[in-house]
Amino acid sequence: MRILGIETSCDETGVAVYDAKSGLLANRLHSQVAMHQAYGGVVPELASRDHVRRLLPLVREALAEARSDRDSLDGIAYTAGPGLIGALIVGAGFAKSLSFAWGKPAIGVHHLEGHLLAPLLEPDPPGFPFLALIVSGGHTQLVDVAGLGRYRILGESLDDAAGEAFDKTAKLLGLPYPGGAALATLAERGRSGRFEFPRPMLDRPGLDFSFSGLKTAVRVALRGRAATDEMRADVARDFEDAVVDTLSEKCRRALRSTGHRRLVVAGGVGANRRLRGKLRAVAHESGAEAFFPRLEFCTDNGAMIALAGCMRLAAGAAAPLAARASWPLGDGATTGV
Ligand code: KG4
Numbered sequence: 001m002r003i004l005g006i007e008t009s010c011d012e013t014g015v016a017v018y019d020a021k022s023g024l025l026a027n028r029l030h031s032q033v034a035m036h037q038a039y040g041g042v043v044p045e046l047a048s049r050d051h052v053r054r055l056l057p058l059v060r061e062a063l064a065e066a067r068s069d070r071d072s073l074d075g076i077a078y079t080a081g082p083g084l085i086g087a088l089i090v091g092a093g094f095a096k097s098l099s100f101a102w103g104k105p106a107i108g109v110h111h112l113e114g115h116l117l118a119p120l121l122e123p124d125p126p127g128f129p130f131l132a133l134i135v136s137g138g139h140t141q142l143v144d145v146a147g148l149g150r151y152r153i154l155g156e157s158l159d160d161a162a163g164e165a166f167d168k169t170a171k172l173l174g175l176p177y178p179g180g181a182a183l184a185t186l187a188e189r190g191r192s193g194r195f196e197f198p199r200p201m202l203d204r205p206g207l208d209f210s211f212s213g214l215k216t217a218v219r220v221a222l223r224g225r226a227a228t229d230e231m232r233a234d235v236a237r238d239f240e241d242a243v244v245d246t247l248s249e250k251c252r253r254a255l256r257s258t259g260h261r262r263l264v265v266a267g268g269v270g271a272n273r274r275l276r277g278k279l280r281a282v283a284h285e286s287g288a289e290a291f292f293p294r295l296e297f298c299t300d301n302g303a304m305i306a307l308a309g310c311m312r313l314a315a316g317a318a319a320p321l322a323a324r325a326s327w328p329l330g331d332g333a334t335t336g337v
């Protein structure tokens with residue numbers, strides 16, 4: 001079974017070909033980051049238009065790289081949501097047109113299902129069941145994953161997502177959008193412990209998160225001060241420590257309460273080096289093993305959508321879903337396996 005995967009939920013156009021037997025055959029990505037940087041964030045209209053421009057050339061390149069053509073494909077998977085509705089409609093419309101023209105099934109995929117399956121693209125993939133921590137620009141969720149389409153949300157952010165907190169704090173520190181990775185680089189030069197930032201929600205039971213207060217604490221710490229480079233690096237370090245501590249402690253609790261022996265980490269913030277190290281240690285202490293996608297598959301990509309589409313088609317749970325901006329993981333349309 002061979003699937004073409006298309007990701008257009010935000011500001012990356014991702015196209016990939018995944019084969020159930022041979023694995024990933026091609027992976028192409030165009031990032032719009034440079035285009036949106038001037039605006040300090042993603043401009044939805046510009047994102048949609050750029051997906052229109054990029055999709056066809058990327059599909060041609062991916063099919064050539066995979067030495068595949070329409071006849072060798074078994075389906076076209078695309079991100080149906082959640083995300084920017086205009087951007088999603090471009091990908092969904094494009095995928096459905098190919099599906100119609102080529103006579104192959106169109107497979108709508110939940111973006112977060114793509115993220116949480118991304119570690120299965122690695123050479124030593126985790127089996128089901130597992131605990132998943134999804135930490136992206138739009139979502140922070142702990143998910144009990146019993147199998148494909150069998151998702152139970154254990155906890156989630158009540159306000160900002162972890163990546164959003166990284167990006168907003170990076171902006172306060174004068175770093176360009178999206179600042180998560182730049183903030184992490186700045187934090188490398190900082191010392192821990194100069195600022196006492198909160199570890200939100202750790203004093204409460206449950207597995208929910210809250211990151212907006214942390215960003216406010218950074219704003220207060222910077223207010224009225226001429227921040228030197230050293231101070232900015234120390235703020236970055238203490239902010240990163242606070243996020244990493246909070247995510248790690250909740251993972252520890254979730255591993256304990258579920259008894260899972262595998263922790264899967266996915267989404268853009270999963271590229272954070274300090275977070276990866278800490279979660280590895282937490283998993284080890286809990287008698288579990290941690291699994292991460294390679295760095296390029298932490299952030300948005302077509303490979304994870306092709307893989308998810310392939311698994312869905314193989315399980316007989318593929319449907320040509322309409323694009324939808326908001327879509328909780330675990331509702332009927334995601335399950336159905
Ligand atoms: O999963 P993703 O590509 O997009 C969404 O689906 O949201 O995640 C992007 C997020 C951004 O907020 C970005 O700043 C953050 O991931 N990010 C990082 C790092 N690399 C990317 N955050 C912290 N440390 C990093 N190294």
Ligand code: ZN
Pocket residue numbers: 111115136137267268299300
């Ligand atoms: Zn994403």
